[in-house]
Every structure is written in structure tokens, then in C-alpha cells.
Amino acid sequence: MIAKEARQALALQRFAEQNPQLLEEVRELDAREQAQQIEWAFEDAADEQGVQPWEYALQLIAxxxxxxxxxxxxxxxxxxxxxxxxxxxxxxxxxxxxx
Incomplete structure (x- = not known):
């Protein structure tokens, strides 16, 4: 099983990989701003699915x-x-x- 400490980072990585248009949109930003934009988009996607971000993270990494x-x-x-x-x-x- 994936270590608890690594779950969120892996979920965000997989989310970003599944959303190349998002990566293109944030490409010009510095690394911190890119990470923040990806996290916000991740939280919005969880909300759209009607689940908490932790639940969405588990869905992405399981x-x-x-x-x-x-x-x-x-x-x-x-x-x-x-x-x-x-x-x-x-x-x-x-x-x-x-x-």
C-alpha cells in the first residue's frame, strides 16, 4: 500500500498527468504557483464529483x-x-x- 505521507503528492501528480490542458495553462508560472493552481483544480474536481479531496486522492492512487x-x-x-x-x-x- 502507498505510504500515507506520499498519497497526496502522488494524487496531485496523477491528477496533473490526467489534465494536460491544466499543465499547459500553468506552464508559464513558477513552480510554487503551478503547484497551487494544480491543487486548487484538484479540489474543484473533487467538489464536482461530490467527494472530499482526501477521498478523490484515494480514488486516483488506488x-x-x-x-x-x-x-x-x-x-x-x-x-x-x-x-x-x-x-x-x-x-x-x-x-x-x-x-
Whole structure:
């Protein structure tokens, strides 16, 4: 599985590769501005799909439906823990089928 630290960068890279017109539009900008424009376009694309940017990132980097599900559940578990919620309570609140 892809290391958590590398997921966002890989997702942004794949997003940019899938959107050559975006790369052409930002070509003249400096590297920092290019990265910012790509990230904003990425967030807009996630919004257009009706998902959070973290979910869209996982969709872009997952190599299989099983890997996507595993990464999604891992993220949800981390959020539940950060919020101090029991896993079952978190799943019920977010309409997630607990494993």
C-alpha cells in the first residue's frame, strides 16, 4: 500500500498527468504557483464529483477496488480515533458498514 505521507503528492501528480490542458495553462508560472493552481483544480474536481479531496486522492492512487476500500477504511478509523469516537458509533454516524 502507498505510504500515507506520499498519497497526496502522488494524487496531485496523477491528477496533473490526467489534465494536460491544466499543465499547459500553468506552464508559464513558477513552480510554487503551478503547484497551487494544480491543487486548487484538484479540489474543484473533487467538489464536482461530490467527494472530499482526501477521498478523490484515494480514488486516483488506488490500484484496485480492494486497495481503495482498505485505504478509505484506514482513513475513517484515523478520523474516528482523532474524534475520540468508538468505531461503531462513528460508522453509524457516517453511515459506514463496519468491518
Amino acid at each position: 490500484e484496485s477496488p480492494e486497495q481503495l476500500k482498505a485505504m478509505r477504511m484506514e482513513t475513517h478509523r484515523e478520523v474516528a480515533e482523532a474524534l475520540g469516537l468508538e468505531w461503531e458509533e462513528y460508522c453509524q454516524f457516517n453511515e459506514i458498514e463496519p468491518e
